[in-house]
Amino acid sequence: MVKDFKDQNYWALILGGSSGLGYASAKKLARHGMNIIIVHRDRRTEIPDIEEAFNDIRESGVKFHSFNADAIQKTSREDLIIKIKDILGEDGKIRTLLHSIAKGNLKPMTGDEDILENIDFKLTLDAMALSLYDWTQALFRNHMFSKDARIISFTSEGNKKAWKNYAAVSAAKVTLESLTRSIALEFAKFGIRANCIQAGITVTRSFQMIPGNETLRVHALKHNPFRRLTVPDDVANAVYLLSKDEASWITGTVIPVNGGEHLM
Numbered sequence: 001m002v003k004d005f006k007d008q009n010y011w012a013l014i015l016g017g018s019s020g021l022g023y024a025s026a027k028k029l030a031r032h033g034m035n036i037i038i039v040h041r042d043r044r045t046e047i048p049d050i051e052e053a054f055n056d057i058r059e060s061g062v063k064f065h066s067f068n069a070d071a072i073q074k075t076s077r078e079d080l081i082i083k084i085k086d087i088l089g090e091d092g093k094i095r096t097l098l099h100s101i102a103k104g105n106l107k108p109m110t111g112d113e114d115i116l117e118n119i120d121f122k123l124t125l126d127a128m129a130l131s132l133y134d135w136t137q138a139l140f141r142n143h144m145f146s147k148d149a150r151i152i153s154f155t156s157e158g159n160k161k162a163w164k165n166y167a168a169v170s171a172a173k174v175t176l177e178s179l180t181r182s183i184a185l186e187f188a189k190f191g192i193r194a195n196c197i198q199a200g201i202t203v204t205r206s207f208q209m210i211p212g213n214e215t216l217r218v219h220a221l222k223h224n225p226f227r228r229l230t231v232p233d234d235v236a237n238a239v240y241l242l243s244k245d246e247a248s249w250i251t252g253t254v255i256p257v258n259g260g261e262h263l264m
Contacts, residue, residue, distance in 0.1 A: 004244060006033030010095035011088060015071045015135065018050045020204035021154055023098030024232035025239040030060035032240060037084060038066040071101060072131050081138050093146035094139055096243045097208060099153035102206035103127040104169040121168050131206035133179050150243050151183060151194040155254060165211045173174045177254055184252030193251040197238050200230030200258025223264040230258050
């Protein structure tokens with residue numbers, strides 16, 4: 001396997017990388033020589049299994065650090081920045097910032113109780129969209145990005161289609177895409193590229209929390225030209241490709257990674 005990033009002291013900072021797309025991307029980048037920092041938020045009872053899974057990254061021979069901490073709150077983020085700066089040292093730089101935070105409210109708009117409220121939108125937008133900008137700014141102000149940095153985040157088909165109980169997350173995905181375009185424009189003079197990956201229907205822990213997810217699976221299988229669902233490794237491959245030198249002219253766009261699922 002080609003170690004594209006070996007000996008360059010490049011790091012990938014992955015927000016939400018203990019499972020799903022973030023974890024698959026961490027493994028892929030590590031296999032190609034990228035050092036990895038993962039910030040995740042999980043229950044203490046889940047940590048032993050997560051740490052065991054992280055061994056796959058460690059076995060790639062790269063430097064690896066993880067933090068079970070809140071990536072959204074300002075005070076926590078500031079504390080993490082200090083720790084990450086210490087890890088990077090004098091020469092280490094963030095080549096890839098990957099936003100894979102899946103923390104949204106999946107509530108209906110109508111019903112007798114527990115319906116979607118204004119605060120639900122605010123919490124979801126903060127976690128799944130605005131935190132991308134917060135981290136971008138924090139890393140930029142602290143001079144932690146490499147000269148050719150890549151900012152990558154995950155959106156979904158729910159950015160355009162209305163799914164039941166998905167309104168808050170849908171609003172967050174649209175905001176995420178808008179922020180990505182603006183980051184790509186305003187940070188270009190500093191060598192920073194920013195893109196969204198629109199993954200196809202992928203059975204992850206967060207996807208299984210969506211009400212009616214089985215209907216989405218069936219629809220995706222029916223309309224995918226390859227007659228299979230997207231898997232995390234498909235998306236991880238795209239993250240790797242966007243992190244390569246050859247992808248430097250791709251910025252400010254939403255890239256479908258779904259095997260053509262969007263065509264039908």
